[in-house]
Amino acid sequence: MINGQKIWTTMAQQANRIFLLVRTDKSVKKQNGISFLLVPMDSPGITVRPIDNIGGYSEFAEVFFDNVRVPRTAMVGEVNQGWTMAKALLGAERILLGSPKLAKFPLQRLEALARTFGLLDEPVFRARFVRLVMEVEDMVALYVRLLEVLRRGNALGEEVSVLKLAVTELFQQVTDLMLEAAGEYGGTDAVLPLADGSSLKPVNPYYLSRPATIYGGSSEVQRNILAKALLKLPG
Ligand SMILES: Cc1cc2nc3c(=O)[nH]c(=O)nc-3n(C[C@H](O)[C@H](O)[C@H](O)COP(=O)(O)OP(=O)(O)OC[C@H]3O[C@@H](n4cnc5c(N)ncnc54)[C@H](O)[C@@H]3O)c2cc1C
CATH class of the missing domain: 2.40.110.10 (Butyryl-CoA Dehydrogenase, subunit A, domain 2)
Structure with a gap:
């Protein structure tokens, strides 16, 4: 019952x-x-x-x-014996929720928005944008490495938490910058026409990114896992 x-x-x-x-x-x-x-x-x-x-x-x-x-x-x-299966499921969930696409897609939308508003020539914006691009590419490299582990039929270790943690936090940083880049339209219901022919409502990806650091195990919990399992810090 x-x-x-x-x-x-x-x-x-x-x-x-x-x-x-x-x-x-x-x-x-x-x-x-x-x-x-x-x-x-x-x-x-x-x-x-x-x-x-x-x-x-x-x-x-x-x-x-x-x-x-x-x-x-x-x-x-x-x-x-359910906990053994639960742990295996959580590992699989972390690689799913840690897909770099989560940050890469909004990053492409941010680039389209920045081109429309002429922000890519603005040095401060450009530096922040390029840092995000590089960090997302780092996560693509890690993702490919972890997928290779799975492809060989091996189990993922706790390092998959790095992916979930970093990708979801990057997702939020990208959408934060998107909201800033949209200026006075950022927090509104405005749907912006972009130079590439598409349109964007910047507040939507912003909302979508907020719970990403909670579901699938919060960022704090992922940091605890990494501290204990990889860095061998005391519990
Ligand atoms: C949009 C969304 C969709 C979801 N979908 C699903 C779903 O489909 N299926 C499902 O089962 N669950 C789902 N969840 C639940 C999700 O997995 C939990 O919300 C998440 O794991 C956090 O747990 P909690 O809500 O119990 O928060 P708590 O564990 O109560 O955490 C509250 C706060 O305390 C912090 N905290 C907790 N423990 C520690 C610790 N040991 N050290 C440091 N800080 C700590 C957390 O980081 C957080 O900031 C979803 C949640 C959201 C927001």
């Missing part, structure tokens, strides 16, 4: 299944008493409450579980 509540589940309204890490043994060390379930969303007792994001879309939801019963076949792997 499952009872509890899960907030911030992306696309829960559209999903037909949800995976759950449920406590199945309270008497053992925390991580050893968790099981992994894959539960049909139409199970009796599940309620989904959509939540609007800052951009006005219902992209995630809060899900409630009241006396939900699931068949034994819903269990993935062995009982109380």
Whole structure:
């Protein structure tokens, strides 16, 4: 019988299944008493409450579980062994959420905006823009290296946290600069026509970038992982 509540589940309204890490043994060390379930969303007792994001879309939801019963076949792997699978899933999620595309695409949009406003010839803007380009390219190099690890069939180590941390923070720096570059239009609903024929509402990528340093494990948590696992600093 499952009872509890899960907030911030992306696309829960559209999903037909949800995976759950449920406590199945309270008497053992925390991580050893968790099981992994894959539960049909139409199970009796599940309620989904959509939540609007800052951009006005219902992209995630809060899900409630009241006396939900699931068949034994819903269990993935062995009982109380869910944490092992959860860790593997989190590693995969970090490489997904750390894709440099997240920062590279808005960077291209920023370049188009800067060309339109003639900012690329302005030395201070240019220096900030070039630094971002170089840092994004560093992350592309790291991404390719980590993908190669996966392609060879090996598991990713904790260094994948560098990618998630750096790419999501770069994403925010790019959209910060985009808002600044848009000047008086930055924080408004204005849709700007750009010189390349496209259009841009700078506040949209800005909003989109804000939660990136929270979902998939916050920046603080990624820094803790790196401090402990890679730098061997005390916990
Ligand atoms: C847009 C969005 C979509 C999401 N989608 C999903 C989803 O689909 N599925 C899902 O399961 N979850 C999802 N989440 C949840 C997300 O994974 C969590 O919000 C995130 O891991 C942070 O956890 P928390 O909200 O419990 O914050 P907390 O853990 O309560 O953290 C609060 C603050 O304390 C800091 N903090 C916490 N622990 C430490 C520590 N040990 N050391 C230093 N600082 C610490 C955090 O960095 C943060 O600033 C989503 C969240 C967002 C914002």
